Every structure is written in C-alpha cells, then in structure tokens.
Amino acid sequence: MLTTEKYISNPLDPFVINLDEEFDKAYFNKDISKIRLSIDKAEMNKRELDLLSQAKLCYSLGTSYGDIASLDEAQDTEKNLEMQLFYLQKSIQLIPSLDTDNPILRPWINSLLLPLYTNYANVLEKCGRKSKAIEFYHLAxxxxxxxxxxxxxxxxxxxxxxxxxxxxxxxxxxxxxxxxxxxxxxxxxxxxxxxxxxxxxxxxxxxxxxxxxxxxxxxxxIPQFTYPEVELNYRNWALKNKLFLNPLNDLPVSELCFAADVLHLPNMVVNIDEKPVLHGLYNQLKQEYIFVRHLLYETLEAPTDVHYADKDTYLLQFADYPLYSIRCEKLKTVFRISYSLLDKVAFFINNYFKLGIKERDINFRSIWKLKKEGRNSYEYRNVLEPEKNYFLNSLYWISKELFDTKEFSTNPRAEELNKLRNSLEHKYVKIYSEDYPVRNNGEIDDLAIYLSENRLKMITLDLLKLTREVLINLSLAVNMEEIQNKSFEEHVIPTVGFLKYEDEWKL
Missing domain, CATH: 1.20.58 (Methane Monooxygenase Hydroxylase; Chain G, domain 1)
Structure with a gap:
C-alpha cells in the first residue's frame, strides 16, 4: 500500500516514485534480476500518468537498461542499446509538452532534463553519432x-x-x-x-x-566574414540550427567562417574500368540538401503577408480550419525531400560497397540486411560490416530511427513519420493551425491525415538535422573506408582531377 506523506511536495505519480526507488536499490545491490522485474512492472503499467511522470518513467527505463549493461558485459547487446535509445528518446519527445512555465514543476523538470540529456548523449556517443551526441551535451x-x-x-x-x-x-x-x-x-x-x-x-x-x-x-x-544582410540572416539561422555540412558547425560558437558546406568525399580509388561517378552523386545529395535547407528557412522566416501566388485562387472553406498556402506546401516539400535523401544515401552505399541490391529494393533500412526477403528473395552480393568502420556504424544506428514493418525502431515516432511521408507522397494531408478549434477526429473529414503546422515545423527541422548527420557521416565513412581497405602503396595509380564548381556557374 502506498503512503502519501513522502509525495506531498513531489509532483510525480507515486507509482513512478516507488519504481525509481526499486531501480536504485536493485542497482546498488547489483541485482540484475530485480532490475528486470522492475522493468517488467514499468512496461506493463496500466496507470494513467501525467506527462512529467511519463517522461520520468521512460527515463528510468532507459537508464535501467544501461545499468544492466554496466553490471554484466554479456548483456551489453545491440538489443539492450536499442531499448536505451527508445526509452530515452521517448522521454525527450514528451518534454515539449511539459508546462515549463509552471514554477512548481520547473525544478522537477530541470532535475530530469540534466541527466536525461547527458545519458542520451552518452548512448549516442556509444553508437558513433558524434554530432547528435554533442548537441545533447550542450542541451544539458x-x-x-x-x-x-x-x-x-x-x-x-x-x-x-x-x-x-x-x-x-x-x-x-x-x-x-x-x-x-x-x-x-x-x-x-x-x-x-x-x-x-x-x-x-x-x-x-x-x-x-x-x-x-x-x-x-x-x-x-577565427577569421571574420561579412555578408549582405539578407544572406547574413540566412547563414546565422543555419549556423544556430547546426545545419551546415561542416564539422565546425558542431562547435559551441556560431562563427560565419563555419557557415559553409565544405565537406565532400575524399579521394577514392576505383578500378580502371569504373567511372568515377560517386563524387557526382554526392554533389547532388549536397545540392538537394542545401535547397531544402534554404526552403525551410524561407518557410520559417516567411512574412505573414499572403504570398502573391496564393491570391485569386478559388478554394473552399471547411469547418476543420485547414491551412492552404505556399508556405505550408514548402514545409511539406522540405519534409518529403529530406526523407527521400535518406534513400538516395542508401543508393550511394549500395553502389560504393557493391551490395548488389536491385534498385526497387533499396532503402535506408534494407541496405543493412543480408538478403532480400519475401517471395522474390535473393542474397546480396556483399554485406555491410558497420563494426569495422566507425562512421558506417553511426549510419547503421541512424537507420534504426526509421520505420520498418519487420524490425524494431529506436524512435518511438518512426511509424508516425513513415505514415506522414507516405500520405504526403501518395494520399492526403491536412495542415491546421492550433490557433483555431481542433476538429481532426474525422467528424469533418475522415479521408485526410491531420497534422498541426507547429508539429510539422518541429519534425521537419528534426528530419533535416538527421539528414545533415547522415551526409556528414557518409563522407567520413567513405574516408575511413578508403584509408582502411584501399592501400596501394606499391602501385602507381593514375589520377583524375576535378575542377571546383565555381559560385558564378550556379545560375
């Protein structure tokens, strides 16, 4: 039976408080079996918990899986790491919904955020995800x-x-x-x-x-750069959001000399009968990323006036208050192209590592498998070995953020994002403003998928950051692969040089 005396000043649900005490006691006693019993109790919980208690419970679950790994090296497995990422990320995803302006809750929220961000960063670092780990250390x-x-x-x-x-x-x-x-x-x-x-x-x-x-x-x-005001505003925005393809943009300072997409592929060795095409493919990946980054900037920083292209267009008004505008369509486009870039990176990896996957079967999850499964199954010519390449390993762990019907995702919202992508590409999505009454339960329109504009802005920015992380890690993975596996010291290798594509050509 729960007593109430020790919960008077604590806003957390008594179930969560007691469970935390169980986790702490079991870890102190190095009792893995009791940690697992407490995990089972937490995962089977049927109580209706407030948001802060949910966030704290998910944090406790994530750290408890980490405790098991620290107490028994044999249990420091990929599955264990997946569970740490899943629950810590689930806790983090609840944070924006918490009432941080409430003076009673604020100290409790801050006491959760500090270890939550730090522990999540530690797990990301273990997965090789440097830039995202650094981001969360700074959030702490x-x-x-x-x-x-x-x-x-x-x-x-x-x-x-x-x-x-x-x-x-x-x-x-x-x-x-x-x-x-x-x-x-x-x-x-x-x-x-x-x-x-x-x-x-x-x-x-x-x-x-x-x-x-x-x-x-x-x-x-640090060299100092100056730009015209319009360009300066854009570069400062991208610097602040850590969106340049440049490792220096992961430093805790926003210097304009870091505001450049300088990262590219290293020198690569190819067979004499092969065309050096992958630098061109990486060019295109970068250019599409730069395009959607600027498109997102235009969308988020757009003036509130109606766009001239939206004037004199005949549309109907509905009682669910949908938003129709060039701005919203730009936002949708950023999401769609950012998501598609991940599959294009998979296309790059399939060609670079000569995996032998048929084009229709290539996506960012399928490249890590041994074979195509199902009715038309076949084995891949080669398989990826992420454990032998630090940044290939980071791409492997990033892939677990995406939805796969047959495999676990470390992102609790992966299925939601995949559903949104499919709906934007093939179905029907309605964007609405939270400034109006929300009527998205199907009473007005049971064909549409609904999403608030604020939510779409948040997940699109997060997806763009993920795409940036992928493109940086792809370059570093190829660099490491070239150093590790393609040493030709005893041979003379003819070189093919590429000219720099000058800014004035980009008309």
Missing amino acids: LNVNPDFSMAIGNAGVAYYHYAIVVPDSIHSDYINHFAYHYLKKAIKLGGFPEPKVKEIFTTYIENYDLDYEKEKLIPPLN
Whole structure:
C-alpha cells in the first residue's frame, strides 16, 4: 500500500516514485534480476500518468537498461542499446509538452532534463553519432553550464571527432574545444567516481606538449566574414540550427567562417574500368540538401503577408480550419525531400560497397540486411560490416530511427513519420493551425491525415538535422573506408582531377 506523506511536495505519480526507488536499490545491490522485474512492472503499467511522470518513467527505463549493461558485459547487446535509445528518446519527445512555465514543476523538470540529456548523449556517443551526441551535451549544459560530466563527455566527443575529421585545420579547431572542455571539467570536479577524473586527465595527456602549447592553449584566431544582410540572416539561422555540412558547425560558437558546406568525399580509388561517378552523386545529395535547407528557412522566416501566388485562387472553406498556402506546401516539400535523401544515401552505399541490391529494393533500412526477403528473395552480393568502420556504424544506428514493418525502431515516432511521408507522397494531408478549434477526429473529414503546422515545423527541422548527420557521416565513412581497405602503396595509380564548381556557374 502506498503512503502519501513522502509525495506531498513531489509532483510525480507515486507509482513512478516507488519504481525509481526499486531501480536504485536493485542497482546498488547489483541485482540484475530485480532490475528486470522492475522493468517488467514499468512496461506493463496500466496507470494513467501525467506527462512529467511519463517522461520520468521512460527515463528510468532507459537508464535501467544501461545499468544492466554496466553490471554484466554479456548483456551489453545491440538489443539492450536499442531499448536505451527508445526509452530515452521517448522521454525527450514528451518534454515539449511539459508546462515549463509552471514554477512548481520547473525544478522537477530541470532535475530530469540534466541527466536525461547527458545519458542520451552518452548512448549516442556509444553508437558513433558524434554530432547528435554533442548537441545533447550542450542541451544539458543549457540546463546547468557547470555540470562537469556533460562538459567532460563533450570534450571526449570533440577529441574523437577531431581524430576522424580529414581537414587538419578543422581538427585543430575541434581539438581546441576538446582540450578546454576537458580542462574545465577537471577543474569543476564533482564526478560520481574518482576514475572519471583519471579518464579525462588521460585524454589531455594524450596531446603532444608542443601541439598543446602552439594550438590548444592560445585563443583561437577565427577569421571574420561579412555578408549582405539578407544572406547574413540566412547563414546565422543555419549556423544556430547546426545545419551546415561542416564539422565546425558542431562547435559551441556560431562563427560565419563555419557557415559553409565544405565537406565532400575524399579521394577514392576505383578500378580502371569504373567511372568515377560517386563524387557526382554526392554533389547532388549536397545540392538537394542545401535547397531544402534554404526552403525551410524561407518557410520559417516567411512574412505573414499572403504570398502573391496564393491570391485569386478559388478554394473552399471547411469547418476543420485547414491551412492552404505556399508556405505550408514548402514545409511539406522540405519534409518529403529530406526523407527521400535518406534513400538516395542508401543508393550511394549500395553502389560504393557493391551490395548488389536491385534498385526497387533499396532503402535506408534494407541496405543493412543480408538478403532480400519475401517471395522474390535473393542474397546480396556483399554485406555491410558497420563494426569495422566507425562512421558506417553511426549510419547503421541512424537507420534504426526509421520505420520498418519487420524490425524494431529506436524512435518511438518512426511509424508516425513513415505514415506522414507516405500520405504526403501518395494520399492526403491536412495542415491546421492550433490557433483555431481542433476538429481532426474525422467528424469533418475522415479521408485526410491531420497534422498541426507547429508539429510539422518541429519534425521537419528534426528530419533535416538527421539528414545533415547522415551526409556528414557518409563522407567520413567513405574516408575511413578508403584509408582502411584501399592501400596501394606499391602501385602507381593514375589520377583524375576535378575542377571546383565555381559560385558564378550556379545560375
């Protein structure tokens, strides 16, 4: 029987409070069986929980799967990692719905956000997803700028990022932040275990003393750029949202010299009878991404006036208050093209790794399988081995964010996003404003899929960020593959050079 005395000032549901105590006690006692019993109790919960209690429960589930992995290395499996990602992301997806303006709830929300963002970033880092891990370390630091674990772990993420970035100048910039984050974390202290300080110190000691003196200790000398106002506004918006195809845009400063899509494919070795076509394909992937990024900017920053192309068009008004405008169609287009870019990346990977998948069967989930299943099944010519390439592994884990009818997705909303994509491409979607009464339960229109404009804006920006992460990791994966598997030191290899496509040609 639950007593009420200890819950008077705690807004969380008593079921969640008691369950947290069970998780903590079981972990302290290193009792995996009791952790699993508590997980079963939580996953079978039928109570109606408020949003904050739901978010806290999902956080506890995610961290409990992580606790099991830390207590027993044999249980540190892919499935375990999937469950951590699923529940931590589910908790994060509830955050925007919480009443953060409520002075009673705000301290409890902040006390959840700090470990939630940090733990989620730690799991992303384990999956090789550097840029997204760094994003969530900084979200934790927005809650508490002096949280040493988030600072130090961000430093470690930057340290590893700098190693794999092919441009040495970029590497110097990233190492500068890695060094100072690690130093700051050590100075602040307050680590849960003494070995954490030792780990952070070891990373600092890995730097050569001359490199430390010349590149890491002095302040950064960042070139300053200027742009006309219209272009400046666009570049600042993209910098703020971390949308440039440039690892430097993952740094915690928004400098205009980082506002450039500089990342491309490395030099690649091909057989003499092969055409060097993949650089052209990556060109197209980048250009489509740049197009939808600017289209989203136009949409989000558009003036409130009616677009001239929307004037004098004959449409009917309905009682569910749908939105019809050039702005809304642009927003839909950004979502559709961003989603389609993921399958085009799969097309790239199929060709680069010579997987032998038929074109109609290629998508961002199918490339990781061993064969095409079903009535017309066939085995692939080659298979991907993400465990041998750090950034290929990151793409593998990103693929788990997408919906697949036969496989688990780490994104609780993956099926919803897939349904929206199919509806935008082939069916009927109505966008509505939350400023009007919501009548989307089918009483007016039972053919349409409904979505609020604010929700579409949020998920489209998230999808664009995911696409950016994929394009960066694709470039780095190819770079690593070329270094690891295509060494031809004893052979003379003729080279084919490409001219830079000049800005004035982009008419």
